[in-house]
Amino acid sequence: MLGSELTQGEIRQYSRQLILEEVGVMGQRTLKGARVLVVGTGGLGAPVLLYLAAAGVGTLGIVEFDLVDQSNLHRQVLFGTDDIGKPKLDVACERIHKLNPYVQVETYDRRLTVDNALDIISAYDVVVDTTDNFPTRYLINDSCVLLGKPNVSASIFRFEGQLSVFWPGRGPCYRCVYPEPPPPELAPSCAEGGVLGVLPGMLGTLQANETIKLLLGKGDSLVGRLLSVDALASRFDTFNIARDPDCRICSPQAKNRGLLAYDMLCSAHPGMLDTEAVPEISAHELDELRGDGTSILLVDVRNPTEYELTRIPGALLLPLTELSMRLDELSKDRKIVCYCHTGKRSARAVALLQDSGFTGVTSLAGGIEAWSTQIDASVPHY
Amino acid sequence: MAITVQIPGSMRRFTANLDHVEVAEATTVGAVLQSVVQQHPPLRNTLFTSDGRLFAFVGIFLNSQDIRHLQKEATAVQSGDRVTLLPAVAGG
Numbered sequence A: 001m002l003g004s005e006l007t008q009g010e011i012r013q014y015s016r017q018l019i020l021e022e023v024g025v026m027g028q029r030t031l032k033g034a035r036v037l038v039v040g041t042g043g044l045g046a047p048v049l050l051y052l053a054a055a056g057v058g059t060l061g062i063v064e065f066d067l068v069d070q071s072n073l074h075r076q077v078l079f080g081t082d083d084i085g086k087p088k089l090d091v092a093c094e095r096i097h098k099l100n101p102y103v104q105v106e107t108y109d110r111r112l113t114v115d116n117a118l119d120i121i122s123a124y125d126v127v128v129d130t131t132d133n134f135p136t137r138y139l140i141n142d143s144c145v146l147l148g149k150p151n152v153s154a155s156i157f158r159f160e161g162q163l164s165v166f167w168p169g170r171g172p173c174y175r176c177v178y179p180e181p182p183p184p185e186l187a188p189s190c191a192e193g194g195v196l197g198v199l200p201g202m203l204g205t206l207q208a209n210e211t212i213k214l215l216l217g218k219g220d221s222l223v224g225r226l227l228s229v230d231a232l233a234s235r236f237d238t239f240n241i242a243r244d245p246d247c248r249i250c251s252p253q254a255k256n257r258g259l260l261a262y263d264m265l266c267s268a269h270p271g272m273l274d275t276e277a278v279p280e281i282s283a284h285e286l287d288e289l290r291g292d293g294t295s296i297l298l299v300d301v302r303n304p305t306e307y308e309l310t311r312i313p314g315a316l317l318l319p320l321t322e323l324s325m326r327l328d329e330l331s332k333d334r335k336i337v338c339y340c341h342t343g344k345r346s347a348r349a350v351a352l353l354q355d356s357g358f359t360g361v362t363s364l365a366g367g368i369e370a371w372s373t374q375i376d377a378s379v380p381h382y
Numbered sequence B: 001m002a003i004t005v006q007i008p009g010s011m012r013r014f015t016a017n018l019d020h021v022e023v024a025e026a027t028t029v030g031a032v033l034q035s036v037v038q039q040h041p042p043l044r045n046t047l048f049t050s051d052g053r054l055f056a057f058v059g060i061f062l063n064s065q066d067i068r069h070l071q072k073e074a075t076a077v078q079s080g081d082r083v084t085l086l087p088a089v090a091g092g
Helices: A008-013 A024-033 A045-055 A088-099 A117-121 A134-147 A198-216 A283-291 A304-309 A344-355 A367-374 B009-014 B029-039 B041-047
Strands: A035-039 A059-063 A104-108 A126-129 A151-157 A160-166 A225-230 A235-240 A296-300 A335-339 A361-364 B003-006 B020-023 B058-062 B082-087
Touching: A024 A198, A035 A045, A045 A059, A045 A088, A045 A126, A045 A198, A059 A088, A088 A104, A117 A134, A126 A134, A126 A198, A134 A151, A151 A198, A160 A198, A198 A225, A225 B082, A235 B082, A283 A296, A283 A367, A335 A344, A335 A367, A344 A361, A361 A367, B003 B029, B009 B041, B009 B082, B020 B029, B029 B041, B029 B058, B029 B082
Parallel strands: A035 A059, A035 A126, A059 A104, A126 A151, A296 A335, A335 A361, B003 B082
Antiparallel strands: A151 A160, A160 A225, A225 A235, B003 B020, B058 B082
C-alpha cells in the first residue's frame, strides 16, 4: 500500500535515497506504506532492523522474547553494555525511534508458535527470518506459504551464511531446498560452534537489501537463487534452486497443508539418541565427590577452543564430535562425568556412551556454566 | 583436470580442515561423493544416513545447479566441474 505524502522532514531524512531514480517519491512512499515483520533481533536482526528503519520502512513488526546478554554484543550491534539484562525488544524500539522517528514499531514479546504465527504474519507484507533455530525457520516458512507472504531468509554459522527470498507461487520455499532439518547431533548452534561477529552484519545487510528491493519491485531478487557467503574465503556463490514438485507444504498437490508440531521436527529422527533420560549430576554433587577422593574421570566434550578458554581442572578433552571414534580411550569400569558448556552436548555424549555399553556415566547439569556459578567463580562465563 | 568438491565450514572437521577435496576420476555426482567419503571417512556419517541415503539437509550442487533437479546422484560430471555441499544452517 502506498504511504501518505512525504513530510518535509521525511524528504530531508531520505534525500540521498529519494534522488535515486529507482526509488523516487513514489518508491519512498511505497516503503512508508510497507509493513515488514522481523522475527528475531539477534545478529541478523540487528542490521536488518537498523537498515530497514533507516530506509523508511513505515511499519516494522518485531518478534522477540529474549534479554540482552553480554555474549550477544560482539555481533548484535543494536545493543550496548548498558543494555545487558534488558529486554531486547525494548532496546530495539528505543534504538529505532532514535534512528528514525517516522517509523512505527509493533512489538510481539513472545515466541513465534503454531498458535500465533498465522495471526501475526498475516498482518505484514514481508517476513524477514533472522531466527536462530530450525523449528522456527520451518514454522515461518510454512506460515508464509499458507499465507502467500514472501520470506527473506538468512542463516549463519561460524564463517558462513546463506540467503534467499522464498516467495510462494514465484519460486521455491525453504522446504523445497531443505525438506528436513539435520539431526541435532549434526547441527551445532552458534553457541556451540561459534560465529564471527561481522558475519551476521554481512548477511543481515544483504537481507535488508533484498527486502527493500522486493518492496520497491526493483532489481533482481534472490527468488529462485540461494546466495552462499564464505567470509573466510571472501567468496560469494549463487546457486539455482527450484520448487520441489513433492514439497509437503508448497506443491499444488500437497495434502494436509497446515502447521505441524515444530519442536518435534528436530528431534524425530529414527535412531536418534535419547537425551531425555540421561542421568545427571549437579555441580555441588560433583564437587563433593571430587572432595572425598572418589575416583572420577571428568570428560570435557566441548571443542578444543572452548577447552583452551576455560576448563574444570583435571578434565580430559574429548570433543563430542570425536567421541564415537575414541571410545577405546575410556574405561567402562570407571565412573565418568561428562560436561560441556550448558549440559546439552554432555547429555548427548552420555547417551552415546550408554549406547556403547558404558554404565557409570553422568552428565554435569548446567555444564561448566553451573560449575562457575555454584563452585568456582574463577572459571569465566562465556 | 579433476573435479573439485567444496567442503562447507561445518564439515571441515571431518576433512582435516580442508575447504575443498579433489576427485581425480568420477563420472557421476554419486561417484564423486563416494570418493570424497573414501578419502575422508569421518564425513560419511554427516552426508549419508545409516541406510546410505543422502541426508535431506545437505544440498548438493553441480556447479550452480541443484542435483535434485538434474539426475540426482546419477548426474554426469566432467573434469573441471565443481560440486558444492551446502548444509542447512540455522544460526541467526
